[in-house]
Amino acid sequence: MSWFRALKVTTRSGLTVERKRLEPLIALRGAAGLAIVIAVSLTLFGPAVAAGSAFGAFQAAIATFQRSWRPRPELALASGASLGVSTFLGYLTGSHLFLFLPLLALWTYLAGLAWAAGPTIGIMASSNVAMMLVTITLPTTVAEAAGHAAMMAFGGLVQAALVVLFPVRRWGAHRDALADALAAEADYARRLRHDPVAPFDPEPLMLARSAAALTPRQARTRPAQLHGTRGVAERIRPVLASLADPAVGVPEEGPERDRVRELLAAAGAILDAAARAIRHGSRVKVPPDAIAAFRSPDTGVILSGPPQRAAARLGSLLRDVLETAGGTSGSAPPDPTPRGSAPDPAAQSPQGLELPTQPDAAAPPAPTPRGSAPDPAPQSPAGLDVPAQPDTSAPVPLRRPSIFTLLPVAVRAMKREARPGSPVLRHANRVAAVAVAGYLIGEVLPYGHGYWAPMSAVMVMRPDFSQTYSRAIARFGGTLVGVTLATAILQLAHPGTYLSAVLAVVCAALMYLLMRTGQLAAQGCIAMYVVFLLGMGGQEWSQTVPERVVLTLVGGVLAMTSYALYPAWExxxxxxxxxxxxxxxxxxxxxxxxxxxxxxxxxxxxxxxxxxxxxxxxxxxxxxxxxxxxxxxxxxxxxxxxxxxxxxxxxxxxxxxxxxxxxxxxxxxxxxxxxxxxxxxxxxxxxxxxxxxxxxxxxxxxxxxxxxxxxxxxxxxxxxxxxxxxxxxxxxxxxxxxxxxxxxxxxxxxxxxxxxxxxx
CATH class of the missing domain: 1.20.58 (Methane Monooxygenase Hydroxylase; Chain G, domain 1)
Structure with a gap:
């Protein structure tokens, strides 16, 4: 691909606004936490401390939106505490350029290496550097700097408390991961009806395994619907393939193939029903014709040999899926025969293909016993916090490190990537050099607030080419829109401290709401948030809109140029x-x-x-x-x-x-x-x-x-x-x-x- 075409593709990606499912309650919760921190800080300490502490609550809420299977309160606490430490060190050295530049280089280098431990930790570390560059511009003493850092940690504590007190789909991400895996297998079963050698993307199963890796506290509180279903789902895929494949199954045409198509369609319907129940935490509603397809006694007559064994195995696995999805995992299968009636001789075929009817909704799901082992599931290397031990067919616990034991695990992951040729190491070198160069350029330019250049670069840089370039384009476009609107409001309305605080909270709420729709909207809201927040802190915005955009453009160009000169091509x-x-x-x-x-x-x-x-x-x-x-x-x-x-x-x-x-x-x-x-x-x-x-x-x-x-x-x-x-x-x-x-x-x-x- 030529450079022109690559830039065209990444530009289109960066400026794209996607239709995503919005989560207004979670956005409102994050904005409420930010408002609480700002109100407390304004009342007790004044605008300067409030402006600094608000960044802690702002970033802590962003951390809870990251795609991570770790408990959200842990993410908020870790984000607030790490930002407090970063900012305090920045305050101590910010007035001495010869001290601050080495700190900035070291901090950005470590933030770049943090991507070895997963994107969630990498994003949090990069945000720490970006927020540090902003907050140290607020005038303060060393004692006040400690107070600022403490209030940033307090912001993370407030966001964590709100997550605990007002949970919104607490296990929603884990439910979605498991439901997506079952839905993917349902789609696979339907495609096998028409293409016996249809491909299957294992990523949903790998994400479900990643979601099944739990901290000790999560293992004690996991819903029964999420316990065991993934392990059964893993075993369904090869059985579906073996039942459909003509190489080891039935001929491509004939009555055997017709029966296999019926079973595959029924399996798809059953898996979809289980996926819906797990996603919404509701009762399993299985179509009666799907149950009838597996209860038919004709299956044992039509199929024989390996196909018959595969059909029997599929029926047994689907029964297990319904048991666990219905919250009855670990108990005996419910009796499909109504009370007081005689057993139906056709309800159970001699091939073991019987399926239970819907579980009794009156019986509440039994919680996972304290100290029980979580569902064995290894962690995928893509999009994870830390690596986990691979699972086996035996019930080996798969533990995710707690927040207190995460640091040594992350350090080991960073050491593994600190080797020549590692893309993560090259990213760390790039981001450190760009941050220092951007800070020096911002200091030399006569615009003031030169930190916008390194901040923009750090926020857009990623270990791979496409994300770095698309985010740079989105950052520039979003900043252009955001600072234009924010500056226009400041010049026309001249808001005071409290009105600026309200506007900052509104911008943060919009960012939380729209952040999954694309980088363009998120970056625009962030730019407006920073302008209003610093205005609340007493900063005099003497810059014009073109000057702020120019500094953002400088940061983006530095980020893009660094990747072109020192790439990590795949x-x-x-x-x-x-x-x-x-x-x-x-x-x-x-x-x-x-x-x-x-x-x-x-x-x-x-x-x-x-x-x-x-x-x-x-x-x-x-x-x-x-x-x-x-x-x-x-x-x-x-x-x-x-x-x-x-x-x-x-x-x-x-x-x-x-x-x-x-x-x-x-x-x-x-x-x-x-x-x-x-x-x-x-x-x-x-x-x-x-x-x-x-x-x-x-x-x-x-x-x-x-x-x-x-x-x-x-x-x-x-x-x-x-x-x-x-x-x-x-x-x-x-x-x-x-x-x-x-x-x-x-x-x-x-x-x-x-x-x-x-x-x-």
């Missing part, structure tokens, strides 16, 4: 991301195939751990590929077409392994000795293939082919595992063909490594 790393994904899928496939040689039942922690690593690698690839598409960089060894084709092949590899996992043999089943050799061949071949991709060579799969040939000579008792292994080899060859079209970049040693039969 495009050159695509081959590495693709290789990592292939290697992770190889480990997953080897773990699954090995269990056919040593049957251990459905509980296979090694398979589960390998699956989670493969999903993490998949998400890392998706994020890198998405960012690379907006970067003004030419590909280096992996074109867009080759990347898309290779990703398509790896999707199929993951699907084939998932099909084999769905049919893992039960403990005591007849082992398949040849599976051991195939597992080792898969592990070694995919590891070598990943290295070949990193070195711009075409991977070859001779070892896998030889293992399959040896397997055929011994005979295979289960057609599912042999067919799945053959499909795996076919998808690996599709990967090589996809990369082989990327000529000339990926040609080194490619022709030399081809087999004679492939040379023609």
């Amino acid at each position: 495009t050159p790393r695509l081959r590495t991301r693709l290789a990592d994904w292939l290697a992770a899928l190889g480990e997953y496939a080897a773990a699954v195939v090995a269990h056919y040689a040593s049957p251990a039942g459905k509980s296979c922690p090694d398979v589960r751990e390998a699956l989670l690593k493969a999903r993490d690698a998949h998400i890392a690839w998706e994020q890198a590929a998405t960012r690379a598409k907006t970067e003004p960089v030419r590909h280096r060894g992996l074109s867009n077409a080759a990347a898309d084709d290779a990703a398509h092949a790896l999707h199929h590899i993951g699907r084939v392994v998932m099909l084999m996992e769905a049919h893992l043999p039960e403990r005591g089943a007849t082992p398949v000795p040849a599976a051991d050799a195939l597992a080792e061949a898969l592990r070694a071949a995919t590891r070598d293939g990943a290295q070949a991709i990193r070195e711009r060579r075409i991977p070859r799969w001779k070892a896998v082919r030889e293992a399959l040939d040896a397997w055929d000579g011994e005979g295979v008792p289960d057609r599912v595992v042999r067919r799945g292994a053959g499909l795996f080899l076919e998808t690996l060859e599709e990967l090589s063909e996809a990369l082989d079209t990327d000529v000339p970049p990926m040609t080194r040693e490619s022709t030399e490594s081809r087999e004679p039969s492939e040379r023609g």
